[in-house]
Amino acid sequence: GAVVSQHPSRVICKSGTSVKIECRSLDFQATTMFWYRQFPKQSLMLMATSNEGSKATYEQGVEKDKFLINHASLTLSTLTVTSAHPEDSSFYICSARPSGTGGTGELFFGEGSRLTVL
Amino acid sequence: GENVEQHPSTLSVQEGDSAVIKCTYSDSASNYFPWYKQELGKRPQLIIDIRSNVGEKKDQRIAVTLNKTAKHFSLHITETQPEDSAVYFCAAIRAQKLVFGQGTRLTINP
Numbered sequence: 511g512a513v514v515s516q517h518p519s520r521v522i523c524k525s526g527t528s529v530k531i532e533c534r535s536l537d538f539q540a541t542t543m544f545w546y547r548q549f550p551k552q553s554l555m556l557m558a559t560s561n562e563g564s565k566a567t568y569e570q571g572v573e574k575d576k577f578l579i580n581h582a583s584l585t586l587s588t589l590t591v592t593s594a595h596p597e598d599s600s601f602y603i604c605s606a607r608p609s610g611t612g613g614t615g616e617l618f619f620g621e622g623s624r625l626t627v628l
Numbered sequence: 629g630e631n632v633e634q635h636p637s638t639l640s641v642q643e644g645d646s647a648v649i650k651c652t653y654s655d656s657a658s659n660y661f662p663w664y665k666q667e668l669g670k671r672p673q674l675i676i677d678i679r680s681n682v683g684e685k686k687d688q689r690i691a692v693t694l695n696k697t698a699k700h701f702s703l704h705i706t707e708t709q710p711e712d713s714a715v716y717f718c719a720a721i722r723a724q725k726l727v728f729g730q731g732t733r734l735t736i737n738p
Contacts, residue, residue, distance in 0.1 A: 619671040
């Protein structure tokens with residue numbers, strides 16, 4: 511199956527600093543990638559849709575200036591948590607669907623990145 | 629937007645018995661319904677999916693049923709084993725976006 515790699519898997523940072531998380535599709539191209547956030551014992555909540563070559567679209571309630579998304583190529587999307595605070599501590603997971611599989615093709619998930627803000 | 633409700637939030641069954649998890653969705657235009665298994669700290673893993681033009685799908689001990697009229701779908705696991713213990717999520721796709729249910733923590737008691 512298709513592989514999505516996410517890095518780093520774990521990151522600890524100080525409050526007020528920024529953290530970048532990378533999501534790569536290793537063996538397929540993805541025009542669109544999705545970023546989710548999962549708090550402990552909760553579901554995955556869609557944060558934003560990352561579109562290659564254009565601006566990301568954010569879900570209601572997600573601050574676009576705080577969660578910067580860049581999708582510079584067909585295999586890489588990055589999520590930067592700016593001025594992180596302890597309440598941003600969470601498990602961030604990206605997912606991608608191979609281009610050309612249609613809007614309902616299987617989504618492949620990265621391993622997730624656990625962010626801890628001190 | 630789409631809203632997916634999942635029940636129960638926790639489920640405990642004896643090994644060998646069956647487990648059923650139910651979900652409802654709000655958007656009648658949703659047309660793809662995957663189920664995921666997630667172990668602690670890991671990524672969700674697709675275990676089975678169903679499209680809106682199909683009423684039932686089975687893969688060994690796992691089956692999913694879909695009732696489009698009622699807008700609900702269910703996951704059925706038969707002959708449960710200890711390794712089935714995990715959190716299960718249903719989801720629905722609308723306009724390419726995958727929306728998850730709240731999750732069910734399934735515990736298989738030996």
